[in-house]
Amino acid sequence: MKNVLNALAVLEEVAARQPIGVAELARAMDLPKSSVQRALLTLHEAGWLRPTGGAPTRWAITTKALHVGRHATGELGLRDVAVPVMEELRRQTDETVHLAVPEGGNVVLIERLETSQPVRIILPLGQILPVHASANGKALLAASPAEVVERRIADGLASYTGTTIIDPARLRAELARIRELGYATNGGEWRADVSAVAAAVLGESGLPVASVSINVPTSRTTEELRAVHGSLVAEAAKRIGAEVRRGSGVG
Known part of the structure; x- marks a missing residue:
């Protein structure tokens, strides 16, 4: 039983930190390296983890874990509704489009449609994805009740880059701006090379069940492009939300 519990704990830790190597994982979990290595193998x-290549070996979860999670939470229905709208977004922008969902206080990427451009x-x-430092996360947070926002702030606002919002008052002001605009932006707040715009998808209860985003390398984005993408992603999120509320059983 202990080996099973160790393996499940390793799976959860890899999901949170991927890609990650055995030594780093053992330190994070305070377990013997040999125990972690056995669990990884x-x-x-069993098909839950895969090596990402390179040396030393680093590990990431496979789509098997994602598929099981989708069945547990109803995300397969959400994906079926969202993908056609995401395809249209990709055609309009030729940029990578993401679909993410809130899960256990975090934001998890569940679908990705990639750009044809070489830099992506x-x-x-x-x-x-970090809730306070990603466009998807901020879009979801802005559409959530005040107590959810305050709970997230109380948990601490980690800094990822020089532009990450770590001041509670600034984050509250940013969320108010997102509500006014109808979409969230991220200008390298999680990773300096990643910029994005995102909008929340609202379910039957009026609460966010997902967010959809357009993701652009920071080197390729401009204020004008961000505004254009913001309008497009806000409209896409409304369309997905309308379909969700029409009877997909999500939210």
């Missing part, structure tokens, strides 16, 4: 054999944003499905 077991999860790899590449994030794995299952990637956990």
Whole structure:
């Protein structure tokens, strides 16, 4: 039983920190390196984890974990509704389009449609995005009740880059601006090379069930482009939300 619990704990930790190597994982979990290595190999054999290549080996979750999670939360229905709208967004912008959902206080990437351009944003499905430092996260937070925002602030606002918002008053002001605009922006607040705009998808209760985003390398974005993308993503989120509320059973 202990080995099973260790393996599940390793799976959760890899999902939160991917890609990650065995030594770093052992330190983070305060477990013997040999125990972590056994769990990684077991999860790899079962199809839950995959090596990302390079040396030393680093590990990431596979789409098997994502698929099981979708069945548990109803995300397959959400994806079916969202993907056609996301396809249109990609055609309009030729940029990478993401769909993310709130989960356990985090934001998780569940679908990705990639740009045809050679310089692109590449994030794995299952990637956990910081709530206060990503466009998807801020869009969801802005559409959430005040107590959710305050709970997130109380948990602490980690700094990722020089532009990450870590001051509670600034974050509250940013969320108010997002509500006024109808979409959130991220100008390298999580990763300096990643910029994005995102809008929340609202379910039947009026609460956010997902967010959709357009993701652009920071080197390719401009204020004008951000405004154009913001309008497009806000409209896309409204369309997805309308379909969700019409009877997909999500939200």
